[in-house]
Amino acid sequence: MSNLIEQDWEKDLIHTFDLNSDFSIKTVTLFDQTVKVYYLSSLVDLTSTLVTWDQVISATGEDNHSLARDLLPLEFTVDGSYQEVADSLVKGKLIAKDPKSGKALVLDADMWPLNRSISASENENPLQSSIDGFTEKLDTNIGLIRRRISNKELVIESYILGTNSHREIALIYMKNASNPKVVQSVKDRLNRNKHKDVIHVNGLLQVLEQPKYSLVPTYLTSELPGEAVQNLLDGKVVILMDLFPNAYSFPAIVKDLWSFKLDLNYPYLYLLFFRCIRIAGIAFAIIMPGLYVVLNSVNPELLRIQLAISVAKSREGVPYPSFVEVMLMLLLMEMVIEATIRLPKNIGPTITMVGGIILGQAIVQARLVSNLLIIILAATTISNFTMAGYLNTIGIRIFKYVVLVLSSIYGILGLQVAMIWLFIYFAALKTFSVPYLSLSTKGKSPDD
Amino acid sequence: MTKPMVVMLFIQLHLTAMLSIFTVRILEVTSLAHWEAILLDCVLEMLLVWVYLKGLSRFPGKNMIEIISETTGTWLVRLILLPFAVFLFFHLTLLNRYQIFKINVVLLQDTPLWAITLIYMALPLYAACKGFSVILRISAALFIFYIPFVLFSLFISAHNFDFHNIFPIWDPKMTFLAQPTYYSSLISFSGFLFLGMLSLDKPFKPSRLMLVMIILAFFYLSTVYVPLLIFSEEVAITFQYPNVLASDTIDLEWVVFDWLPTFSVVSSTGLGILEAATTLWTATTLIKKLFLPINEVWIASGLTLAMFLLSMLVRNSSDLNHFLLMNSIPGIYSMLVLPLAVALSGLWKRRASA
Numbered sequence: 001m002s003n004l005i006e007q008d009w010e011k012d013l014i015h016t017f018d019l020n021s022d023f024s025i026k027t028v029t030l031f032d033q034t035v036k037v038y039y040l041s042s043l044v045d046l047t048s049t050l051v052t053w054d055q056v057i058s059a060t061g062e063d064n065h066s067l068a069r070d071l072l073p074l075e076f077t078v079d080g081s082y083q084e085v086a087d088s089l090v091k092g093k094l095i096a097k098d099p100k101s102g103k104a105l106v107l108d109a110d111m112w113p114l115n116r117s118i119s120a121s122e123n124e125n126p127l128q129s130s131i132d133g134f135t136e137k138l139d140t141n142i143g144l145i146r147r148r149i150s151n152k153e154l155v156i157e158s159y160i161l162g163t164n165s166h167r168e169i170a171l172i173y174m175k176n177a178s179n180p181k182v183v184q185s186v187k188d189r190l191n192r193n194k195h196k197d198v199i200h201v202n203g204l205l206q207v208l209e210q211p212k213y214s215l216v217p218t219y220l221t222s223e224l225p226g227e228a229v230q231n232l233l234d235g236k237v238v239i240l241m242d243l244f245p246n247a248y249s250f251p252a253i254v255k256d257l258w259s260f261k262l263d264l265n266y267p268y269l270y271l272l273f274f275r276c277i278r279i280a281g282i283a284f285a286i287i288m289p290g291l292y293v294v295l296n297s298v299n300p301e302l303l304r305i306q307l308a309i310s311v312a313k314s315r316e317g318v319p320y321p322s323f324v325e326v327m328l329m330l331l332l333m334e335m336v337i338e339a340t341i342r343l344p345k346n347i348g349p350t351i352t353m354v355g356g357i358i359l360g361q362a363i364v365q366a367r368l369v370s371n372l373l374i375i376i377l378a379a380t381t382i383s384n385f386t387m388a389g390y391l392n393t394i395g396i397r398i399f400k401y402v403v404l405v406l407s408s409i410y411g412i413l414g415l416q417v418a419m420i421w422l423f424i425y426f427a428a429l430k431t432f433s434v435p436y437l438s439l440s441t442k443g444k445s446p447d448d
Numbered sequence: 449m450t451k452p453m454v455v456m457l458f459i460q461l462h463l464t465a466m467l468s469i470f471t472v473r474i475l476e477v478t479s480l481a482h483w484e485a486i487l488l489d490c491v492l493e494m495l496l497v498w499v500y501l502k503g504l505s506r507f508p509g510k511n512m513i514e515i516i517s518e519t520t521g522t523w524l525v526r527l528i529l530l531p532f533a534v535f536l537f538f539h540l541t542l543l544n545r546y547q548i549f550k551i552n553v554v555l556l557q558d559t560p561l562w563a564i565t566l567i568y569m570a571l572p573l574y575a576a577c578k579g580f581s582v583i584l585r586i587s588a589a590l591f592i593f594y595i596p597f598v599l600f601s602l603f604i605s606a607h608n609f610d611f612h613n614i615f616p617i618w619d620p621k622m623t624f625l626a627q628p629t630y631y632s633s634l635i636s637f638s639g640f641l642f643l644g645m646l647s648l649d650k651p652f653k654p655s656r657l658m659l660v661m662i663i664l665a666f667f668y669l670s671t672v673y674v675p676l677l678i679f680s681e682e683v684a685i686t687f688q689y690p691n692v693l694a695s696d697t698i699d700l701e702w703v704v705f706d707w708l709p710t711f712s713v714v715s716s717t718g719l720g721i722l723e724a725a726t727t728l729w730t731a732t733t734l735i736k737k738l739f740l741p742i743n744e745v746w747i748a749s750g751l752t753l754a755m756f757l758l759s760m761l762v763r764n765s766s767d768l769n770h771f772l773l774m775n776s777i778p779g780i781y782s783m784l785v786l787p788l789a790v791a792l793s794g795l796w797k798r799r800a801s802a
Contacts, residue, residue, distance in 0.1 A: 299555060304706040410567060413555055416714055417567055420590070420721055424571065427585035428578040437585045 007102045012082045013038060013089070036097045039109065043092035048110040087166065115140070121223040121245075123390075129262045133223040138242040142170055144225040145240075145247075149232065153177075159190050161207060162197040168242040169204070177235040177442055182432040186237050186250065204241060204248065210431070216395040218431040220249040220256055230261035235442035237432075251431030253438050257282060257396075260388040281386030285396050286422070288380045289326050290407035290415050292373065296322040298411030317367040323408040325369050329377050330404070332359065334397070337381075450584075451652065454643075455660055457587040457726065461639035462664050463598055464723040466671045467691060467716040468546055469772060473633035474672045475685045481619035482672050485630060488622075490665040493637040496787045497661065498654045503790030504644060505651035506797060512644030512790055513737050519793040526738050528789060532641075533738075535778035536731040539635070540724055541755045542772050544568060545762045547720040550689060554713045565759055568717075572724035573752045576732055577745050580646070583725050590722055594715050601712035602670060602691070605698045609677040632776035636668075638783055639723075642730050644790060688765060691716075728752070 017023035022042040028035055028050060039046065085095055085104045094109035118140065121133025134141045142156055153175040161167050171190065173183050186208065193207040201221075210218050220236075222228055228238050228247035236249040258278035263271045296315065300308050318325060336355040340348050359377070363369050380400070387393045399422060406414035429436035478485055507515045517525035548564050556564060575583055624630045643652070675690035678697055684690050692709045700708065732748045740747060762768050 299710075302705050302707050302710055304704060307704060308706075406567075410559065410564070411556055412710060412714060413551055413564070413717065414567070416718055417571060417721075419593075420571055420586075420718060421574070423586050423589045424575045424578065424582065427575075427582045427589065435581075435585060437589060 005102065007097070007104075009082045009085050009104050010036075010038075010097065013085060013095070016086060017089070030096075033099050035099055038089065038095040038097075040089060040092065043111050043114070044094055044109045045112050046094075046109070049094060052110055091166070118144070124223045124227075126224055126226065126262055128265045129224075129226050132225065134225060134228075134240075134245040134247060136243045136245055138168055138170060138240055141225075141240045141245075141247070142172070145172060145229060145232070145238070148225060148229045149174075154232070157187075159194070161190070161194055163195050165197050165199065167198040167203075169198070170240040172232060172238040172240065174232050174235070177233060178237055179235060179432075179434065179441065182237055182251065182434060182441075185432045186239075198241070201241075201244070201246075201248070204239065208239075208250070214395075214429070215399060215425060216252065216257070216429070216436070217389075217391040218250065218252055218429075220252050220389055221246045221391060222249070222261075222389075223247075224262065227261045230264065234261075235440070251434045251441065252436070253434065253441055254426060254436055255439050256388065257392050258388055278386050278388060281383035282396060284383035285380055285387070286400055286403055286419070287415065288376050288383070289330060289400055290403035290418065292376045293322050293326055293404060293408045294411050294415055298408065298414075302412065311372060314370040314372040318370055319368075321408075322373075323404070325373060326376075326404060329359070329363075329369055329373055330380075330401070333377055333381055453584040453588050454646065454652075455657070456591040457584055457722070458639065458643070458657070459660060459664065460587055460591060460594070460719050461642070461723050461726060462637075463667065464543075464716065464719040465636040465639055466664075466668050467598070467712075467719070468543060468636070470633060470636040470668070471671050471675060471690050472688070473629060473636070475676070475681070475690065477627045477630040477633065478619065478624040479681055479685075480616040482676065483617075483669060484619055484622060485624045485633070486668050486672060487665065489634060489637055490661065490668060492634070493640065494658060494661050496783060497640045497643075497657060499791045500640065500644065500787035501652050501654040501657065503787060503792075503794040504648075505653075506794035508651055509647055509649045511647040512786060513734065514647075515644075515793050516789050519796050520789075528785065529734060529738060531778040532782040532786065533731060533734050535638075535775060535782050536727055536734070537751065537755070538771070538775040539638070539779065540727045540731065540751075541759050542762070542768060542775060543720065543727075544724055544755065545759045545768055546772075547717050548759070549765055549768065550692070550713055551717055553689070554692060554709060562756075562760060565756060568721070569724070569752050569756055571721050572728050573748055575721075575725035576728040576748045579744075580729055580733075583722070583729055586725070587722055590718065594718050597711050597715035598719070601695045601708065601715055602667075602674060604700070604708060604711075605674065605678055605694045608697050609674075610680070611677065613677050613680045614673070629773065631780060632773050634783065635772070635776050635779045638779055641782060641786060642726055644786060645730050645733055 014025070017040075020040070022040050024039055024041045024046075026037050026039075026046065028037055028046075030050075030053065037046075085106065088106045089095055092109065092111050094107045096105045096107055097103075098105050115137045116135050118132050118135055120131040124133070132144065134144065146154070146156070151174070155173055155175055157171045159169050159171060161169060169190075171186060189208050193209070196203065196207050198204050198207060205219075220227075220231060222231075223245055225247070228249060231247070231249035232238055236251070239248045239250065241248070258275050260274075260278075263274055266274070295303055295308075296311060300312070303311065315322065315325075332355075336351065336359070339351050340355075343351065360374060364371055364374060384393050384397055387396065402421070403415060403418040406418040408414070410417060426436050434441055474482055474485055504512070504515070507518075510518075513525065513529065516528060520528065544565070548561060548568055551564055551568075552559070552561060575586060671691060675684045675687070675694040678684075678694050679687070679690070687693050692712050695712045696707070696709045698708060705711075728748055728751060731751060732744050735747050735751075736742070736744055762771060
């Protein structure tokens with residue numbers, strides 16, 4: 001009987017997975033037949049699976065059982081190809097050996113609940129809107145979007161990327177709102193780079209052929225379905241990746257630096273107010289440190305005399321040039337941000353307190369930096385975080401050093417040159433043929 | 449590439465030109481009725497733009513080089529456009545030098561000129577290498593940021609106007625026409641020449657641009673009359689940067705900055721970078737299409753390097769004025785010949801097809 005003879009695929013399977021403690025081989029009785037099954041016990045709940053199958057089979061109510069036929073809705077037969085069997089196994093399928101033919105049957109099995117249920121988003125605080133966030137399960141995430149857009153124009157396409165490890169992603173767009181050129185070029189790139197393994201977001205960006213070094217992100221991330229939905233309606237293309245509780249919206253444009261999509265849940269005047277505050281925040285975050293150096297050491301004559309004197313007085317006794325002073329404090333501030341961001345919630349306050357004491361009080365009293373700089377530093381940091389989207393804040397955080405260096409060399413001209421450089425950089429930046437300096441991603445872009 | 453963006457660039461190129469040498473030139477050529485000289489320039493430009501656009505509108509999707517070479521052949525078009533290339537090259541060098549002198553005098557007295565030149569030329573090179581649509585987008589962004597500054601620094605001193613200085617208002621003889629310097633003021637109106645390089649599918653209607661130019665004429669008048677009304681003609685003529693000084697005559701309590709000319713210099717040099725980028729792009733495209741078909745980045749880098757070295761040779765502002773005067777010859781040639789050549793090509797095409 002073929003049941004007793006070990007097939008080639010079985011030998012290969014055992015050989016490959018022998019070292020894994022969760023690789024299980026069991027013999028179970030299904031419909032009076034003894035069947036050998038292979039599965040990963042860390043993923044598959046065998047008991048529950050067998051119960052489910054029993055229910056399915058008894059529902060059909062036939063006497064003349066054939067395993068392959070009875071389980072037809074659940075399985076597909078693999079003819080000898082070992083690679084497919086192994087791939088299915090690691091994805092959490094159950095491999096049964098057909099007692100008659102000896103072929104491998106790949107069966108859907110009940111998996112251990114390895115997913116978190118839908119809960120409030122962890123890293124974004126939505127005000128005045130629904131609070132549920134994406135989870136790690138792709139289907140749940142798609143469902144969250146589908147429920148919010150009951151529109152037949154919504155298209156959801158599925159892709160499986162990678163050769164060694166497979167990663168399922170979903171490409172979502174609105175047929176009537178998105179720019180067809182963008183959708184086509186996203187699809188082209190996904191198809192062209194299908195073979196690349198995608199483990200993290202960087203892998204996805206490589207598949208989509210995004211620039212490796214870019215000051216501002218070419219995409220938006222959000223944990224909130226509401227945000228992703230609004231991006232879809234604005235004509236962006238959203239990519240969901242299995243096991244990532246984020247929606248990635250392409251392409252990002254300059255407007256996304258200050259517009260948080262959930263602002264739309266507010267009256268229009270308030271929305272305008274918020275956005276103006278954020279634009280001012282961006283300007284402050286970029287200019288302030290540079291302007292401090294300009295007014296302190298390169299072009300002090302620009303200030304009114306009273307102000308110039310009080311600025312100079314506050315720096316009395318500080319032993320190094322203002323550029324070094326600013327650089328020192330900015331670096332310290334970056335370290336505080338970096339240190340607090342991932343610390344457990346019960347250690348975080350310690351850093352905040354120590355940082356607060358050092359940055360706020362001690363360093364001024366020791367005459368290592370000026371009073372005014374502390375104010376500038378606080379203003380810069382606070383204004384930096386007024387921007388929409390955490391990723392966006394990082395680019396601006398980096399760019400302020402460019403402004404700082406140019407300002408300390410060329411004074412007010414350097415400040416202006418740095419700003420124009422930023423404009424040129426933005427003007428030259430294009431994501432999927434959409435210029436970064438456009439104000440809408442809807443439909444066809446008027447450019448080029 | 450949208451038309452409002454092109455118009456924004458058009459406006460900004462003219463603003464740059466009028467905020468640089470224009471005021472001094474006009475004040476030099478006549479001591480009375482300056483408006484006659486300014487408006488004559490404006491009308492002349494309107495005429496040329498009209499001819500230019502009419503000519504271009506017969507060739508949708510083509511740029512000026514292709515249009516002229518279609519009728520004349522490759523060698524003749526090279527000959528016709530050679531002075532234009534020369535003009536662009538020196539125009540760029542000299543205007544950059546002008547801006548750098550201004551920055552040196554007003555903002556950065558201690559910084560060596562070569563260092564300022566280096567940073568001031570790096571940006572136009574970067575922008576020009578990225579192509580014209582990028583320059584257009586920058587111009588749209590800068591338009592929003594700089595126009596308030598320009599208006600602020602231009603009209604801030606309105607408080608100090610003495611309207612008696614406007615007289616004498618009439619000069620029946622138009623004596624300025626006899627001065628060669630007057631013709632060099634025409635160079636400040638050369639900002640329309642880039643329109644021929646755009647290869648627009650739907651050409652501009654001249655009438656729309658005329659409206660823009662009427663507004664610009666008002667600005668041309670203001671750049672001359674603001675210092676004139678404040679200082680009077682006898683004093684204003686002695687200044688090297690009358691507009692900068694005009695904004696220094698006022699003290700505003702509510703502005704934290706004491707030195708208001710900073711706004712004037714910062715805004716005019718910022719626009720200068722945009723003009724330099726456009727001119728460099730035009731020169732690069734011209735050279736690539738006519739003389740040296742290699743990668744634009746190489747041409748633009750080569751031009752920038754040459755300009756950097758050449759501008760080091762211009763040591764002071766009297767040298768600069770001398771060279772500017774010399775460069776106005778190819779400048780006026782380009783302003784007259786380009787529109788005419790394009791228009792004549794249009795006529796020739798119509799006759800040939802008829």
